Amino acid sequence: MGTSVAAHRSAIRALLAPLATREPERRPLDEALGLALAEDLVAPVSLPPFDNSQMDGFAVRAADLAGRVGGTDDDGARREFAVVAPIPAGALPARLEPGHAAPIMTGAMVPEGADAVVPVERAVPPRFADVEAVTLPVVEPGTFVRRTGSDVAAGAVVLAAGTRLGPTQLGLVAGLGLAEVAVRAPLRVALVSTGAELAAPGAELRPGQIHDANSTLLSAALREAGVDATATTVRSDEPGELLAELADAATWADLVITTGGVSKGAFEATKLALAEHPVVFAHLAMQPGGPQGIGTVAGVPFLGFPGNPVSCWVSWEVLLRPVLAELLGVPAARRRLTLPLAQPLESPAGKLQVRRARLEGGAVVLVGGPGSHLLGALAESDALVLVPEDVTVLAAGDDVEVWLL
Incomplete structure (x- = not known):
């Protein structure tokens, strides 16, 4: 055969x-799309590189809230804090002293002395402007704080050699502060x-x-x-x-x-x-x-x-x-699934038959016949059906190997 x-x-x-x-090449990130890494990529820094706020809210010391005073409401026990200067993203904040709360924006550095963030909508009053004091509910340490290295730890291998560099991989490389990368x-x-x-x-x-x-x-x-x-x-x-x-x-x-x-x-x-x-x-x-x-x-x-x-x-x-x-590592391998056939087919004994097909409603529908000249059918296809050499007949509903195009 x-x-x-x-x-x-x-x-x-x-x-x-x-x-x-072959010898690798070093390329700027905007010239590396679709290529494969030539070597393991080790993170030079942690991500996040510092503790930062996950929410727009108030940075506080959770221990201050543990010694809460005042009444209770739907949010539980609360305490009043003096409001200090706000912390925008990109700023280096001053140390937060006990009994104080700092308005903090999403992504901004959590100040030394703080270990939690209370979302602004849970504050009384629920705003930043014209507020000298704010009442906040009890929170646990670490609440709405993105810890240093919680995503990527410095020194860790974040992408293995051979990884194809798509948009998300290049975004990670850029986020690590690298301007170029070694590629095949x-x-x-x-x-x-x-x-x-x-x-x-x-x-x-x-x-x-x-x-x-x-x-x-x-x-x-x-x-x-x-x-x-x-x-x-x-x-x-x-x-x-x-x-x-x-x-x-x-x-x-x-x-x-x-x-x-x-x-x-x-x-x-x-x-x-x-x-x-x-x-x-x-x-x-x-x-x-x-x-x-x-x-x-x-x-x-x-x-x-x-x-x-x-x-x-x-x-x-x-x-x-x-x-x-x-x-x-390039190109990416085709995704392979097992799906039911929408109609029966016959295949020659002893040959791997490769049929063109289209996915419809969780099943795979054959497009055109087995002929090697059917360009129109190929253009309508979004999948391949692979019929093994030892299979000659398949009924509608039988499972087949499908490669997504």
Whole structure:
């Protein structure tokens, strides 16, 4: 039935493993989005860096309230305090003396001598302006106080090497006071689509031609995933023309990918062009995406994907993307779920079938058929359904593995 998907994915991992050892780069935060950390990030400071108020209210010593006087109301026992100068965020406050309360804004530093904050709405009167004395209810030490290091402790590893830097991770880095970060350099991929039948988007089709979707489809997928992809097209089945393009790509790329020319036809330009190179062409037990090539061109890792648009895209999603996520941390791995099928399906024995689908009402609805040319169905999909090699029939309601796109 062909090489298993797991075996071919392992071969890709072995081929690309050296890419994980490339020298890291230091980049400013606004140039690090979507990249992966090259080393563990250790917090240089604590977060919060000082005790600060969680509320707009009055900073007090809880012990003063423990020795409360006065009557009781719905809030319990209360005590009157003299009001001192307010504490805005960003100010260094004076020490708070016993029997006093300081108006304090959210995020402002809690003054020395204070250990709790009473929200302004629980004060009498419940305001800051024109108040010389305020009556406050009993609170425990630490009430509405964000303690130093309660979020992040200085010296702790806050992000592990390989972590993909999204907006929240970069926000943490900035909050720690760092202006740049060590990242793994983006992967440089040369994407070469090949075939005499390919016409550029926007060009008028001659008889027998189709527009080249692969260059746009796969380069967009790579760039969206954080890969530095450059696409070219060789509109010929002449092996020499393709080989010249691949040789040029190998001078600068970390990985060369072709689409097309890897099947069993008489004019498979990729197979012919690389006949004398250490490249193996095989057929995987996968539908779509069976024909594959793997090896090196001028010492640079090479992968040959099939030419049908859905086949080349599935090859990226099922074979290459998971390996890059594991080795480099970029792109992020697809989220995987188990969901019920909305309708029955049949799958060829001995092959991993990858169907395009859409999530609807807690179930997964197949979009289009298993064909490798169905671009319209692919564009409507937001998930993949993976049917194992040993499964040939599934009924509506059966659970399946789903990858969210």
